[in-house]
Amino acid sequence: MWSCTLGTAIPLWAWGTAALAAAAALGLTILLVALARVFSRAPHLAPAPEPASAVPPLPDTALTVVLPAYNEATNIGPCLTSLLGSEAPCADWRVLVVNDGSTDATAALAQAAAAACGEAGQRFALLEAGPRPVRERWVGKNWACTRAMEQVSSPWVLFVDADVRLQPATLRRALGQAIAEGADLFSLAPRLSCGCLAEWMVQPIMASLLGLGFPIEAANDPGSAVAFAAGPFMLFRREAYAAIGGHRALAAEVVEDLALAQRIKAAGYGLRYRLGLDALELRMYSDFASLWEGWTKNWLLGLDGSVAKALGAAAVVLLMFSGPWLLAPAAAIAAALLPAARLPWLLALALALVGIALQLMLRLWTRWQFEVPLTHWWLMGAGGLVVAAIGPTSVWRTLSGRGWTWKGRPLA
Numbered sequence: 001m002w003s004c005t006l007g008t009a010i011p012l013w014a015w016g017t018a019a020l021a022a023a024a025a026l027g028l029t030i031l032l033v034a035l036a037r038v039f040s041r042a043p044h045l046a047p048a049p050e051p052a053s054a055v056p057p058l059p060d061t062a063l064t065v066v067l068p069a070y071n072e073a074t075n076i077g078p079c080l081t082s083l084l085g086s087e088a089p090c091a092d093w094r095v096l097v098v099n100d101g102s103t104d105a106t107a108a109l110a111q112a113a114a115a116a117c118g119e120a121g122q123r124f125a126l127l128e129a130g131p132r133p134v135r136e137r138w139v140g141k142n143w144a145c146t147r148a149m150e151q152v153s154s155p156w157v158l159f160v161d162a163d164v165r166l167q168p169a170t171l172r173r174a175l176g177q178a179i180a181e182g183a184d185l186f187s188l189a190p191r192l193s194c195g196c197l198a199e200w201m202v203q204p205i206m207a208s209l210l211g212l213g214f215p216i217e218a219a220n221d222p223g224s225a226v227a228f229a230a231g232p233f234m235l236f237r238r239e240a241y242a243a244i245g246g247h248r249a250l251a252a253e254v255v256e257d258l259a260l261a262q263r264i265k266a267a268g269y270g271l272r273y274r275l276g277l278d279a280l281e282l283r284m285y286s287d288f289a290s291l292w293e294g295w296t297k298n299w300l301l302g303l304d305g306s307v308a309k310a311l312g313a314a315a316v317v318l319l320m321f322s323g324p325w326l327l328a329p330a331a332a333i334a335a336a337l338l339p340a341a342r343l344p345w346l347l348a349l350a351l352a353l354v355g356i357a358l359q360l361m362l363r364l365w366t367r368w369q370f371e372v373p374l375t376h377w378w379l380m381g382a383g384g385l386v387v388a389a390i391g392p393t394s395v396w397r398t399l400s401g402r403g404w405t406w407k408g409r410p411l412a
Contacts, residue, residue, distance in 0.1 A: 014344030015332055021351035024323040028358035029314065032365065034212050039369060042216040045188060045276045048169040062092035062154035063175055068129075068144035070100040071407055072162035074286060076269045077113040084117040084124060089171035091347065096151060100129045100144035111255065116151050127151060137252040139411050145247040157241065161232040163283055164190060170279040174235055177274075184240035184269035185261060187229035188276030189216075191370050198288035200376040201383035204366060205321055206295070209313070219261070219386045227265040228273055231257030232282050240269045254411055255301045277370055290407075292390070297406055299394035307395050314391025321384030324355030 045075035065083055069076055076097070083095050095114075099107045107126060114124035129147045131354045132138045145159060156175060160166075170188075178186035192322055194200045218226035234257060244263040253259045267270045285291035303309040363377040397404040401412025 011341045013343060014338075014341045014348060015291075017327055017334075018348035018351060020319065020323060021327050021331070021348050021355060024320050024327075024355040025351050025358060026377030027320040028362065031208060031212060031320070032358065032362055035208060035297075035362075036365070038211060039214065039275075040266075043220060043274050045170075045173055045274045045279050048173050049392040057088040057172065058090040058176060058179065059248045061090050061156060061175075061179070063090050063094075063156045063158060064152045064154045065093070065095045065158045065160060065161060065171070065238075066148040066152070067095060067160055068100055068141040068143060068148065069097055069102060069106050070141070070144070070409075071102045071104045072106050073102075073104040073109055073263070075099065075162040076110050079160070079162045079164055080110055080113040080124075081117060082164075083160070084114060084119045085168060085173075086166060087168050090156075091173040093171070094125065095119075095123055095147055095292075096125050098127045098129050098148045100141065101131070125151075133175055136336075139252055139254055139409075140252065140406060142247040142251050142256055143264045146251075149246055152238065155238055156235065157238050158233070158235045159231075160280070162240050164232045165281045167279050167281075170276070173279060174233070174276070178235055178237075178272065181272055183235075183272040184237045184272050185229060185264045186235040186272045186274070187261070188233040188280060189230045190232055190273055190280045190282035191277040192210060192372075193283045194372075194375070195283060196285075196287055197376065198291045198386075199285055201379045202295070202386050203210075203284070204363060204372065204377075205317060205380060205387055206382050207366070207370075207372075208362065209317070210226040211258070216273055216275070222265075222270070223361075225265070226315075227258070227271060229257050229261035229393065230269070230273070233276065234260065237269075240264060240267075244269075245266065255298065264266070274403060292386075292393075293405060293407075295387075295390045296394040296397050297404065297411065298400050299390050300398045302318055305398075305400075310391050310395050314388045317384050317391075318353070318388035321359065322388065323384075324352040324379045325384075326375060328352035328356065349374050371411050 067079065067083070080095065080097065097110045099110070110126055127148060129144045132143045156178070158171070165206070174186060174188060192203050194203050214228050218224040219228040228404055244260070244267055247256060250256045250259050261271060285294055300307070300310045303313060331345045331349035331352060334348060337340050338345065359380050360377060363374050366372045367374055396402070404411045
């Protein structure tokens, strides 16, 4: 009886494994097709005129670029250099760095970068944010941005993150297009870049999910309630920003960029969300620890705070990206050791290899579309395991408040 039961169970396991491999391959195929569709129809930042010198700066407006910084010693110099090296977007513009209580050399390095660019005391200013109000919950960069706006009088204000690098024409292109399109909030989606092994494992997966998960077309449709903006680059008409309460009204919001976009659109102001992949680059994390902290901070909130969505999305990523790499060797070994059920095991192996091939196709498409190299593409299986662990960890940290931090600062 035991051998009969075992003989029945083995084919069932084999067919079940083949079904999982087929589901992974189908999911990857849908992802590829959907990404191609989304990006073929997504609006882009208008190209820079050629030659750039033929287009003068906009004369009748002013722009303040606000750069909030907390312990950004690694990023502040390169970011500020790219900002101060920009082509003039308008006749009157400046960069305001807000040091949000950094305990490293952020402030000194910002001043050194400005001096190296010849802008100390001219287009550059450094503001100390000071202590946050007691008995009030302020999270993330909301306090630094609020303090900055006490110093801003220009009609336009751009909030950028320190981990962004801009091309020389980006400010001019964005400001010109925002004015031409009557935007009150003009946001650019950056190109993600990777440097460490942890990023190469996880960021290509996250970039695919972000590209698919946030409806760019709907966000740009005034008739749709869907709103989204990319926090690393948010250009506001100051009057609209003030009318919705700005960062002060969102002091306790962890995902403040999404909340600002929702307020802008709900109030009837113009929201424009564009791909700026050739205009700015974003490297989010320098090591595994910061990557883990960052994504566990945002995963649940980025999925509408829904526990079911957060856990379900993590499971789908595990199946699509780790599944083929785990199932292929298991099916190959089983096919060799269990000849009675060789056919379903070989089918499972073939489908798992198709899934791996589809992951390579996804990275090839990413290289063609965004110039992201194929570096460590075979680690997407390991990346899927990391993302699968991020999901439940984010749920636990966000709901319990334990370990829910950003750069060591508690968010609960």
